Amino acid sequence: MGRYAIRRLLQAIPVLVGTTFLIFVIVYALPGDPIAALGGDRRLDPAYVAVLREQFHLNDPLLLRYWYYVRGVFSGDFGTTYRGVPVTQIFQGKFGVTFQLAMTALIMEAVIGLGLGLLAALRRGRWEDQAVLGFTLFLVSIPPLVMGFVLQLWLGVKLKLNTGLDIFPVAGNAEGLRSYLLPGFVLACTSIAYLTRLTRTSLVEVLRADYIRTAVAKGMSRRRVLGRHALRNSLIPLITYLGADLGSLMGGAVITETIFNLPGIGQQLFNSVYLRENTVVVGxxxxxxxxxxxxxxxxxxxxxxxxxxxxxx
Amino acid sequence: MRNPSVETQGLPARGAHAADEPLLAVDNLHVEFHTRQGVAHAVNGVSYSLNAGETLAVLGESGSGKSVTAQAIMGILDMPPARIPAGEIRFHGTDLLKLSDKDRSQIRGQRIAMVFQDALSALNPVFTVGWQIAEMFRVHRGMSRGDARKKAVELMDRVRIPGAKQRIDDYPHQFSGGMRQRIMIAMSIALDPEVLIADEPTTALDVTVQAQIMELLAELRQESNMGLILITHDLGVVADVADKIAVMYGGRIVENAPVHDLYRNPGHPYTKGLLESIPRVDLKGQELYAIKGMPPNLLEMPSGCAFHPRCPYRRDECATAVPPLYSISGTRSSACHYWREVFDGGSR
Structure with a gap:
């Protein structure tokens, strides 16, 4: 397996090169001049602009610029912003916040999604199943943006005002783990719905398998049949989804972090796109x-x- | 909460044997499935019995109710949709259908065990074969991991898997079809069951391997004096190992006979049709006989005798009167109004 891991890591290199190149092209194809944007409404001195353009290789062909960038990344240098701040310095602490948010969401997703999916599968066709189905429909039909603001208002503001219970901070991450509960849930909503359904389908399918009938015929208890014989088989597709979802959750953090004012990488990405800080975006x-x-x-x-x-x- | 010692009182002791009761008796069993399209009558009054050391072959095509009957004996039918509206399954004279779930699970796998058709799908793909065999000892006998493992190796030796010790940590997919079925068999005989039900144990296998598996089953039965129920649709498979045959059609038993009598002289048109549709070398070049028509739809059983739409001996009576099991001799019976005609080799 060690050899397989190494091979997979090596395979990751062309993927990384390909994706970053695409992003590079897309970001630099955006209309507008990033240097001009530095000055806001005022026009910059052409001589100053020329210096900056030279410094950031903006006059060079795209491929060459990409080469400079890749060379830098492999030596740990993500470049500097147009304002001269190293990109790695901007990263500082922000990935930690986003990672914590994504992990909170992932754990919620795993616990709620697997739990509800299990319930629905075991009570297939009964009211519990229907209720879970309805709940997942509800979760996917509400856009994260709406869900975020509504929960922020109800649980962050009104709950505290009306009952004095200060459980969910409205914004920021000053309260430690507690600050991540609400944004984590908002971020996880769609994934919870999806994982719930996936769990249900997977388990229902496994429970129909011949080897489950064998386990019953061996005289195993229902608990053992479920917990030992069915669980591991039904986990296989779920692990795939959960793993791939960590990436989506980190990417999806852009909106959630902006709503809850979490100083993470998502918020930074949003701002950087807005400010045309291309090096930060690509980084x-x-x-x-x-x-x-x-x-x-x-x-x-x-x-x-x-x-x-x-x-x- | 009931006293556990009281609960097991209903269970017959191992080996204790009522003189006039067979080891296992299925009596007038009915099983139906409730589906969206209606009620499917899968088993309609099946009776058969099995003594220790005896091999009963249950023969029939798919949908004849042979497997459903077996699953009812094991208590592994999904209920619902299945329902058992009538009948008894007596094990040492005790009706299994009246037992509590807890008592029933003391019998399932330990005293009545089952081998399934396709061992690749019937074995759990994510556990080693050793683990799956050892599980029987660990769960039912409370053995330690090490002891159970030793037992598993012994069993694998007993079903003649070469290099059992080396292969115990392999997974089912790493074995050939025949070896996988041997593992399935090892698992089922782990706790010395008194009854072993083999549901088409050789259907998924090569012909040469089929014979080996049947031989193995026959041997194991002899060694431990089990009662063996062989479910099959293949007449050729059972000839050498079975003592008696029950032929099923449309959820009913249509013929009972000692195996060699049945081959020599079938007493039901369906059995006769089955025998005649076996290819024979001496009839090479001639068109192979086939039973006409299709198996009955369990949702809309034909009136009268379920076989009458396909039967060459059919008379008007057959479409209205359900034939009872006529006794032909002490050991033979046939559910055909005109069994005499069939028996005497009357022409179709």
Whole structure:
């Protein structure tokens, strides 16, 4: 398996190069001159603009600029903003916030999604199943933006005003873990709905399998049949989804962090796109892609642990 | 909460044997499935019995109710949609259908065990075969991991899996079809069951491997004096190992006979049709006989004798009167109004 892991990591390099190149092209294809944007409403001195354009290689062909960028990244240098601040300095502490938010969301997703999916599968066709189905429909039909503001108002503001219970901070991350509960949930909503349904389908399918009938015929208790024989088999597709979802959650943090004013990478990305800080945008996306690739690698490794039929030779 | 010692009082002791009761008796069993399209009558009054050391072959096409009957004996039918409106399944004279779930689970797997058709799908793909065999000892006998593992190796040796010790940590997909079925068999005989039900144990296998598996089952039965129920749709498979045959059609038993009598002289048109549709070398070149028509739709059973739309011996009576099991001799019976005609080799 070690060799497989190394091979997969090596395979990740062309993926990383490809995705960052695409992002690079897209970001620099955006209309508007980033240097001109530095001055806001005022026009900058042409001589100053010329110096900056030279400094940031803006006059060079795209491919060459991309080459400079890749060279920098591999030596740990993500470049500087047009205002002269190193991009790595901007990263400082922000990925931590986003990671914490994404992990909170992932844990909520796993606990609620797996729990509800399990309930629905075991009570298939009964009212519990219908209720879970309705709940997931509700979760996916409300846009995160609306969900975010509504929950912020009800649980962050009104709950505190009306009952004095200060459970969910309205914004910011000053309250530690508590600050991440509400944004974490908002971020996880769609994924919870999806994972719930996936869990239900997966478990229902596994429970119909012949080897489950065998386990029953062996005289195993219902608890053992479910917990031992069914669970591990039904986890295989769920782990895939959860792993891939960590990447989406980190990316989806853009809106949530903006609503709840969390100083994470999502908020930074939003601001940087707005300010045309192309080096920051490309830098953030590069790291996100890396996280995504690593999460998928971990999933592939877990696969082999869960399902012995998968061989990596 | 009932006293657990009282609860097990209803269970017959191992080996204790009522003189006039067979080891296992299915008596007038009915099983129906409630579906959106209506009620499917899968089993309509099936009776058969099995003594220790005896092999009963239950023969029938898909949908004849042979597997459903077996699953009812094991108590692994999904209820709902299945329902057992009438009948008894007596094990040492005790009706299993009247037992509590808890008592029933003391019998399932331990005293009545089952081997399934396709071992690849019937074995759990994510556990080693050793784990799956050892589970029987660990759960039902409370053995330690190490002891159970030793037992698993012994069992794998007993069903003649070469290099059992080396292969115990392999997964089902790493074995050939025949070896997988041996593992399935090892698992089912782990706790020395008194009754072993094999549901088409050789259907998914090569012909040569089929014979080996049947041989193995016959041997194991002899060693431990189990009662063996062989469910099959293949007449050729059972000839050498079975003592008696029950032929099922449309959820009913249409013929009972000792195996060699049945081959020599079938007493039901359906059995006769089955025998004649086996290819024979001496009739090479001639068109192979086939039973005409289709198996009955369980939702809309034909009136009278379920076989009458396909039967070459059909008379008007067959469409109205359900034939009872006529006794032909002490050991034979046939559910055909005109069994004499069939028996005497009357022409179709």
């Amino acid at each position: 953030i996306v590069t790291v996100l892609v890396l996280v995504y690739i690593l999460a998928n690698l971990v999933v592939d490794m877990l696969y082999a642990v869960l399902d012995p039929r998968i061989r990596y030779e």
